Amino acid sequence: MSTLLLIDGSSYLFRAFHALPPLTNREGEPTGALFGVFNMLRKHLADRPDHVAVVFDASGPTFREELDPQYKANRPPMPDDLRVQIEPLHALVRALGLPLLRIEGVEADDVIGTLARQGAAAGLQVTISTSDKDFAQLVDDRIGLVNTMSGSALDRDGVIGKFGVPPERIIDYLALMGDSIDNVPGVEKCGPKTAAKWLAEFGSLDAIMAAADTFKGKLGENLRTALPRLPLNRELVTIRTDVPLELGPGQLRPGEPDREALRQIYTRYGFTAALRELDGGGAVSETAGAPAATGAAAVPTPAGDSIERHYDLVLDEATWAGWLQRLRDADCFAFDTETTGLDPQRATLVGLSLAVAPGIACYVPLAHDGPGVAPQLPAAKVLADLAPLLADPMKKRVAQNGKYDLHILRRAGIEVADVTFDTMLESYVFNATATRHDMDSLAARYLGVTTIKYDDVTGKGSKRIGFSQVDLGTATRYAAEDADVTLRLHQVLWPLLQDEPGPRDVFTRIEMPLVPVLGRVEANGVLIDRDMLVEQGRHLRQRMLELEQQAHAMAGRAFSLDSPKQLQAILYQELGLPVAFKTATGQPSTNEEALDALADQHPLPRVILDYRSLAKLVSTYTDKLIEQINPDTGRVHTCYHQAVAATGRLSSSDPNLQNIPVRSEEGRRIRQAFIAPPGWKILAADYSQIELRIMAHLSDDEGLLAAFRSGLDIHRATAAEVLGKPLDEVSANERRAAKAVNFGLIYGMGAFGLARQLGIDRGEAQHYIDRYFARYPGVRAFMESTREQARERGHVETVFGRRLYLNDIRARNANLRQAAERAAINAPMQGTAADIIKRAMIDLDACVRRREFPAKMIMQVHDELVFEVREDALEEARALITERMCAAAELKIPLVVDAGIGDNWDQAH
Structure with missing residues (x-):
């Protein structure tokens, strides 16, 4: 069937501008939106559509402004950096040989809608490429939607699954909800769920309007108020399909590219890899050739998927014997597991893939059970044959996110000595912020390969x-x-790391040795008291109910504390509180920052914040933790992620251990459910003020170094220094101010932030900061030199060589540039702290295993390590753990570790 591709150029132009960093060419001209749409077009051209058009909005008013002068009236003017990219983009589209349409008096949506219906009527299979939900109204058996930026596609079932209504009801759905972006007011407080519910019950907008008198409560009043408006809404959100056009779908054929025009565009805007391809240098990936953001690590241009592939399906012993010999002969091989699920503590092995050279790989199915499946080799035999190769310390083994595979193989009875190279971590250490570090993203970036996706083979x-x-x-x-792509990625990434001594050492000495350590911590898990969690959940819900009643009393009426719209009306309309922050659509914000700013003007915002805090504890911990208890172990097994935080910090999920509040009573109650088994205790060891100690080390400030060497309370000592008074005369409030400055400077806090935190005016806060820097000149010098080095090099490093690239450090946008400067100061301290605790984990794991010590590392949270220790070994364990943690780095001042012991995690603090 012939295909028609209709590309919503205007939609993608705005999405690309806001999604990509502010890239520029050598002359400083903005190129981010241009490059983003260019990549989207290249993806579509690779599919070779029979008919295609790229459609943009024309300038000037459309018929919708005639229907409603307020239509789109609230949109801000187009940013200058975006405006100047429109004409180059049009030129690029034409140079690529693609028909470009702009029709005055109508929107691009209407042109696309008309062509889509005409194409479907002519027997074409139509795809609309867009990020605009309004096009869902056009979907039918011959018209589908695709969004190349999100990777999503929608057919009729997809529309129903996403919106809760079929395509023929999307217009009614949109009319009810309205559209704040286009300034189309809908029924107040009628969101997606309500609109879908009404349409499911009544069938159409007309039926809802006819039955409006039967609707109860406030929503019913809102519906009746909106009745005169709804017919106009329906007309505004309806995409026209009858626009008079000079060209029909059959005339929209891609032409030959204008190579000379493309060469000029690629040269001017810095599309170096695309230019190389144009001149015969091979295909490039969707991300290759981007104008380099300041400070980005240099990577070779991928050559595309030109390697011939030979993939074997291993079903018999002779083929398996041949592969075993290949593995024995190979210096390095890649492996990967296919399983029944994503939870490494519960998933089971389905098959194994192996690769020994680019394009040379195999798959060994072990537990396929589909209809008519062929007999497979016994899993026990395959694993027994592989075990010596996976345990051989002389063999180099490569994996992508190898910790998962180690779990699966361990649970299948195979202990892997180690994973020598993990391509996810090679990419992460080389440049943590350059791309996502999943295999599909890495294959596109470094190999120019579009991989088969999991959804492609299993469905959705x-x-x-x-x-x-x-x-x-x-x-x-x-x-x-x-397995093949993993091996090929290693062959690209490892040479890049070898050329960078600092990152190379971080990879080989910290990140890779940490992989099996984290695997053991995850496998150990932590014992949970289920009954205590149930009781804590009941207590939290009771407290939430009390807060809800307080909020209703303060507001003078009942309302939903979970509804931003209702809260918005209470705070800003009925109570008349000032608007300090707005949403992206210009509405008064009710997020945490906004409520915190209002907390000193009325008690209600603080009650709402407390309510939200408890609601998060209930949903994330008391309820969720019970579901996450492994039925086989009675424990929760979190998953640690090494390749997420750019600074090197570990994160965790299922559950997220990093977000359990430690200072609130409710947070401590959650920690009380993390218990030790009979005969054992919980030992928690926490680095004391580690980032401030790293600040003292890096800044070499004599005042800070002297305070730490003397063992003084650093915040009290800081207050005494800044205020010029004896230590014993420093008040609690003065110490609090010093603490705010000490920690605030690490995170780039200025006078405005300090003033808000301490409840003082901005001038007083600035005066305090000025006195701080006068007493600690080394800190100011360190911060200034770090900013300057970041601007010169485009990156900063930790004490151990971990590197963070700062793409916005020279951005013209002041907000982006200042955020990059704050990150430049913070990253060396936070990153060094992350490196230190990782080094401590590696060392302690080796000590405990070597000595067969009765202790298990069960959690890592921020600067804290948590262990289960047998009761008869507690003091020896305390001494060993604190000693090894303090020895994890040699700074100009000593590291200090506080260790506590208890029956549960809270008691151990």
Whole structure:
């Protein structure tokens, strides 16, 4: 069937401008939106559509402004940096040989809608490429939607799944909700769920309007108030499909590219890889050739997927014997597991893939059970044959996110000595912020390869099947590609790391040795008192109910504390509180920052904040933790992520241990449910003020160094220095101010932030900061030199060589540039702290295993390590753990570790 591709150029132009960093060419001309749309166009051209058009909005008013003069009246003017990219983009589209349409008096949506209906009527299969939800009204058996920026596609079932209504009801759905971006007011407080519910019950907007008198409560009043407006809304949100056009779908054929025009555009705007491809240098990936953001690490241009592939399906012993010999002969091989799920503590092995050279890979199915599946080799035999190769310390093994595979193999009875190279971590250490570090993203960036996606082989939603049900041919193409691409990524990434001594050492001495350590911590898990969590959940819900009643009393009426719209009306309309922050659409904000700013003007915002804090504890911990208890172990097994935080900090999920409040009574109650088994205790060891100690080390400020060497209370000592008074005369409030400055400077806090935190005026806060720098001149010098080095090099480093690239350090946008400067100061301290605790984990894990010590590392949270220790070894364990943690780094001042012991995590603090 012939295809028609209709590209919503205006939609993608705005999305690309806001999604990508402010890239520029050598002359400083903005290029981010241009490059983003260029990549989207390249993706579509690779699919070779039979008919295609790129449609943009024309300048000037449309018929919708005639219907409603307020239509889009609240939109801010187009940013200058975006405006100057429109004409170059039009020129680029034409140079690529693509028909470009701009029709006055109508929007691009209407042109696309008309062509889509005409194309479908002519028997074409139509795809609309857009990020605009309004196009869902056009979807039918011949018209579908795709969004290349999000990777999503919608057919009729997809529309129903996403919006809760079929395509033919989308117009009514949009009319009810309205559209704040286009200034189309809907029924007040009628959101997506309400609109879908009404349409499911009544069938259409007309039926809802006819039954408006039967609707109860405030929503019913709002509906009746909106009745005169709804017919106009319906007309405004309806995409026209009858626009008179000079060209029909059959005339919209891609032409030959204008190579000379493309060469001029690529040269001017810095699309170096695209220019190389134009001149015969091979294909490039979707991310190659981007105008380099300041400070970005240099990477080679990928050559595309030109390697011939030979993927074997291993079903018999002879083929398996041949692969075993290949593995024995190979200096380095890649491996990957296919499983029944994502939870490494519960998923089971379905098959293994292996690669020994680029394009040479195999898949060994072990537990496929789909209809008519061929007999497979016994899993026990395959794993027994592999065990010596996975345990051989002389073999180099490569994986992508290898910690997951280690878990799966361990649970299958195979202990892997280690993973020598993890491509996810190679990418992360080389440049933490350059791209996502999943295999698909890395393959596109470094190899120019578009990989087969999991959804491509298993399906989506209700139609998804387990991997064990995938036919063996498809499974081989998918799984063997994973191992092949992993090996090829290593062959690109490892040479890049070898050229950078600092990052190379971070990779080989910190991140890779940490992989099996984290695997053991996750496997150990932490014991949970289920009954205590149930009781804590009951207590928190009771407290939430009390806060809700307080809020209603303060507001003078009942309202939903979970509704931003209702809260907005209470705070800003009925109570008349000032608007300090606004949402992206210009509405008064009710987020945490906004409520915190209002907390000193009325008691209600503080009550709302307290309510939200408790609601988060209930949903994230008391309820969720119970679900996450492993039925086989009675423990919760969190998952630690090494390649997320740019500074090197570990993060965790399922559950997220980093976000349990430590200072609130409710947070401490949650920690009380983390318990030790009989005969054991919890030991928690926490670095004391580690980032301030690193600040003293890096700044070499004599005042800070002297305070730490003397063992003084650093915040009291700071207050005494700044205020010029004896230590014993420093008040609690003065110490609090000093503490705010000490920690605030690490995170780039200025006078405005300090004033808000301490409840003082900005001038007084600035005066305090000025006195601080006068007493600690080394700190000011360190901060200034760090900013300057960041501007010169485009990156900063930790004490151990971890590197953070700062793409916005020379940005013309002041907010972006200042944020990058704050990150430049913070990253060396936070990153060094992350490196130190990782080094301590590696060392302690080795000590405990070597000595067969009766202790288990069970958690890492911020600057804290948590252990289960047998009761008869507590003091020895305390001494060993504090000693090794203090020895994890040699700074100009000693590290200090506080260790506590208890029956549960809270008691151990």
